[in-house]
Amino acid sequence: MRNRHVFILLLAAGLILGGCSRSSGVTNTPSEEALDSPSSQNGEPPLTFGIIYPMVNDTYEMITENAEAVAKKNNVELLVQAPDEANLEQQVRIMEMMIKRGVDGIAIAPADSLALTSVINKAVSRGIPVVCFESDSPASSREAFIGADNRATGATIGQTVERLLGGKGMILVESGMSRMLGTQERLRGLEDYLAEHSEIDVLEIRHNDGSEDIAALQLEQMISAHPHFSALVSLDFVSSSSSVLVWKAKGLTRYNIALGLTPSLKQAMDNGQITRVISQNEQNWGEDIINTLLLRAKGIAVAKWINTEITIIGE
DSSP: OHHHHHHHHHHHTTOGGGOOOOSSSOOSSOOHHHHHSOOSTTOOOOEEEEEEOSSOOHHHHHHHHHHHHHHHHTTEEEEEEOOSSOOHHHHHHHHHHHHHHTOSEEEEOOSSTTTTHHHHHHHHHTTOOEEEESSOOTTSOOSEEEEOOHHHHHHHHHHHHHHHHTTEEEEEEEEOOTTOHHHHHHHHHHHHHHHHHOEEEEEEEEEOTTOHHHHHHHHHHHHHHOTTOOEEEEOSHHHHHHHHHHHHHHTOOSEEEEESOOHHHHHHHHHTSOSEEEEOOGGGHHHHHHHHHHHHHTTOOOOSEEEOOOEEEOO
């Protein structure tokens, strides 16, 4: 967590639009030199792709590292930005800034799929290809969605809980942004699976809206209100990382099912704070983002859905 605290402190200093990040060194915005200077051996100027996250999180840092490695090999400069905490208005302003800069492609994990439709369409109308990842914006003109089936992911989480509890028990559910389509779909998939295939009771569902502080507080409140719960289910990256801190602080040994595998969650699994991780293979999203935008920048058609599949870790 020390590295993450350093990342956030750097990120918080003097950020435009409330916050923006870039791995391999954190900066407010990429310099004009970085955006304009050619880097390829054949003398062609680099393409510039923007990546917009809903907030700062370890999972997104991992995606950025993967994207940067692929971008470096393909003469691509990255403009990577995110609000400190989930903020729809800041995502819209970041999109507008990237459109104004005339970037060659944008990838976004939309905090609110419907609310971002118009600005996504504006980018596409200006000739800037846009792809969504993690959560889709199907009503927009986006070129592709990169990620797993979120409703199936929720069902997989439900199946994992059902197996751990033998079909009976009581669970707590911590979720993320209530207006994010992917989060809604995962919750629906979980609830539908449990209702059809188990006798498991969902004691309480909370939404943290992308805030780690709120997530930790909500977890503590739910645990105090329902001390006999059997398992916790986290349906977003923020809930998953926050649950580790709560499990450590309280010394809990209940089942804890998380979403998204990062090095810190892998360590938490080894330490017994996480029981299972349901991954959408987020470690590959950065590569998929760069490769998809490269194809569109060259005028090559891409699939509407790049399915990254679902993996259960810890079984």
